[in-house]
Amino acid sequence: MKILDMRSDTTTHPTPQMRRAIFEAEVGDDGHSEDPTVNRLQQMAADMLGKEAGLLTPSGSMGNLLGVMSNSSPGDEVLLGSEAHILWFEMGGATTVAGTLLRALPNDEQGNIAVADLEAALRQNHTHSRNISMLCLENTHNRCGGAAISAENTSALADVAHKNNLKVHIDGARLFNAAVVQGVPANELTKSVDTVSICLSKGLGAPVGSVLCGSKETIEKARRWRKMIGGGMRQAGVIAAAGIVALETMIERLADDHKNAKRLAQGLSQIKGVTIDLNKVKTNMLRFAVADSALAGLLNKQLLEKGIKFGPGGNSFRVVTHWMIDDADVDYILEHTASIMKELS
Ligand SMILES: Cc1ncc(COP(=O)(O)O)c(C=O)c1O
Structure with a gap:
């Protein structure tokens, strides 16, 4: 039985082309910046995001942590959205490792932060208060259902931040989903910010890796911090090789994931007993x-028997589409979800 694992797009396996690239990768010691495949991936990512340099990290969490460490100093305050992945799911690294204080500004349902809220927070940046050094954004926004943030909203926030001497970082774990759904090049979404971390291991399907991109100076700083926190690697070309294939072959097809998420959502909305807000389905999540x-527990148990893995939580499920889920899988999922729900009602 085919297992349809839709708990996240992190469950994706490397494509056959990635496996071949891993096998054939030319490698060197990245501790000396001598791995040609890593160097190629880093430059490629930087070029795509309109930045000078890139740095391969083992995870998105490390990319974000290095973004914070390179744009702030211990004791500084970092502003971020109340639903930010950095705040919820990165083990407090920005606090425990980078030594910064996190202050959350409200995220609306679309993952945006209001300029007025940012301005209000910055008014408190005076000589008696701690230094506010940076703003972290997220695109697409995970806890806001995969909502894509526009270049205009990003620039509006970044302009205010920069006028107040803050740096701006984007957690772009799924930045290419945001670019594809809005029909804009990725660098349009990153042009107004200082650093961005993209993940190769989510919807792009690579087995491991993220790239932090920014100015040469910032990335040099990040390289030293990466070494300190144990993220320095050696023949990492085997990782980078899959990442190159991810950037070359897996971006445009994200549109299929978005289409499948919409079709799945529409089909689910027709099933008696299912509640879903179709307006919230923007990219590959629902x-x-x-x-x-x-009832959710019973449904989950029976779906698992059919090889369908959704992400359960209370009375709801999170479902994420990705390259290992095709049109026929969507039909299969809808058919079985409908018949199980009918049986359970
Ligand atoms: C928005 C966002 N940022 C960062 C990460 C962290 O990535 P990693 O799991 O590679 O540390 C994730 C992981 O799912 C994510 O969804």
């Missing part, structure tokens, strides 16, 4: 609910 957690 969330739907059933009456209560007991």
Whole structure:
């Protein structure tokens, strides 16, 4: 039985082309910046995002942490959205490792932060208060259902931040989903910010890796911090090789994931007992609910028997589409979800 693992796009396996590239990768000691494949990936990512330089990290969390460490000093305050991945799911690294204080500004349902809220927070940046050194944004926004943030909203916030001497970082774990759904090049979404971390291991399907991009000076700083926190690697070309294939072959097809998420959402909305807000389905994520957690538990159990893995939580499920889920899988999922729900009602 084919397992349809839709708990996240992090469950994706490397494509056959990635596996071949890993096998054939030319490598060197990245501790001396001598791995040609790593160097190529880093420059490629930097070029795509309109930045001078890039740095391969083992994870998106490390990319974000290095973004914070390179744009702030211990004791500084870092502003970020109340639903930010950095705040919720990165083990407090920005506080425990980077020594910064995190202050959350409200994220609206679309993942945006209001310029007025940023301005209000900055008015408190005076000689008696701690230094506010940076603003972290997120695009697409995970806890806001994969919402894509526009270049205009990003620039509006970045302009205010820069006028107040703050640096701006984007957690771009799924930045290419945001670019594809808005029909803009990725560098349009990053042109107004200082650093951005992209993940190769989410919807792009690579087995591991993220790239932090920014100015040469900032990335040099990040390289030293990366060494300090144990993220320095050696023949990492085997990782980078899959990342290059990810950037070359897996971006445009994200549109298929978005289309499948919409079709799945529409189909689910037709099933009696399912509640879903179709307006919230923007990229490759959706969330739907059933009456209560007991019913959700039963549904989950029976879906698992059919090889369908959604992300359960209380009376709702998170579902993420990715390259290992095709049109026929969407039909299969809808058919079985409908028949199980009918049986359970
Ligand atoms: C928005 C966002 N940022 C950062 C990360 C962290 O990536 P990693 O799991 O590679 O540390 C994730 C992971 O799912 C994410 O969704």
